[in-house]
Amino acid sequence: MKEKRYSRNRSGNDIVSHGFLILVSVVSVFPLYYMIVSSTNTSVDVLKARLLPGGALLDNLKTLAATADFFTGLKNSLLVSLAGTLLAICITSLAGYAFEIYHDKGKDITMSVLMLSIMVPQAVTLIPMYLLFAKLNLLNSVTGYILPFVSSAFLIMLFRQNTRTFPYEIVEAARIDGLGEVEIFLKIFLPIMRPVFSTATIVAFMNIWNEYLWALIVMQSPGSKTLQIVLAGMTAGYTVDYGMMMLLALISTIPLALMFFCLQKSFTEGIAGSVKS
Structure with missing residues (x-):
């Protein structure tokens, strides 16, 4: 019973x-x-909250393709996201590796300060950063857009936490065999910690690709607009084509979805490794 x-x-x-x-x-x-x-319905159907697919996909695509800012925004978003992600991975991986491999109390204090910077709201730093970048003539440039993202405290912490699981005996053995520090990082650390690099790549690309507020401030000229700025600008006119706007929103999610589906296994392993350490 x-x-x-x-x-x-x-x-x-x-x-x-x-x-x-x-x-x-x-x-x-x-x-x-x-x-x-x-994205397959007309603007009228979208306002009516139609939940079934329509036949306006090609029309929305043609209207979107005729928009001059679309291809400019797509090109700029891809450029800043790819360049920013590459630089962010290079800098934060080296920083996280150095924080743990060459560990001392001073680096612990520095890391604590970096972690405190995560708690500072982005809106608080916008005006000082804008004034600084304006004096350095970095407005409307790829460099000005990606600089705030290349030294992410979160990514440094992610690499440092995962580096704690990396066997230090391998580093010592490699040094005895005559390998330099750069060779140890590239030939030993990077292949073993590949899941962490995949996780950091997804996070960095997502942050840069989806950024709106900083892009709105620093990318002011028409030729420097990113896809998120183009999407937000579609609501500024007298009439809004919601079908086309939804299609653009769908297109803007495709790169993130493809990257996540390709790297989701490594992403999970990288997050799990940082939690375990």
């Missing part, structure tokens, strides 16, 4: 748990579904 009651209670709990997970999944996926469906 006890076993039957236990099995009934367990089956009842499973039903509740699965029902809750299904509900959360539907709520999470619905915005993406609505964006995809809306």
Whole structure:
């Protein structure tokens, strides 16, 4: 009797748990579904909250392609995201590696200061950064856009935490064999810690690609607009083509989705490694 009651209670709990997970999944996926469906509908259908696919996808695509700012924004977003991600990975991986391999109390204090910088809201630093970049003539430039992202405190912490799981004996053995510090980092550390680099790549690319506020301030000329600025500007006119706007929003999510699906296994391993350490 006890076993039957236990099995009934367990089956009842499973039903509740699965029902809750299904509900959360539907709520999470619905915005993406609505964006995809809306990109195939006309602006009128989007305002009517139509939930079924329409036949206006090609028309929306043609209208979007005729928009001069679209290709400019796409090119600028890809340029700043790829260049910024590459620089961010190079700088933060070296910093995180050095913080742990060449560990001392001074570096612990420096790391604590870096972690405190994460708590400072971005809006607080916008005016000082704008004035600084204006004096350095870095407005409307790729360099001015990506500089705030290349030394992310979060990525430095991520690399440092994962470096704690890296066997220090390998470093000592490599030094005995005559390898230099740069060779140890490139030939030994980088291949072993590949999941961490994948995780950092996704985080860095996502942060730079989705950035809006800093892009709005520093990229002011028409030729330097990113895709997020172009998307936000579509609501500034007298009439808004919501179908085309949803299509642009969908296109802007494709690079992030592709990168995550290609690197999701390594992303999970990298996050798990930083938590375990």
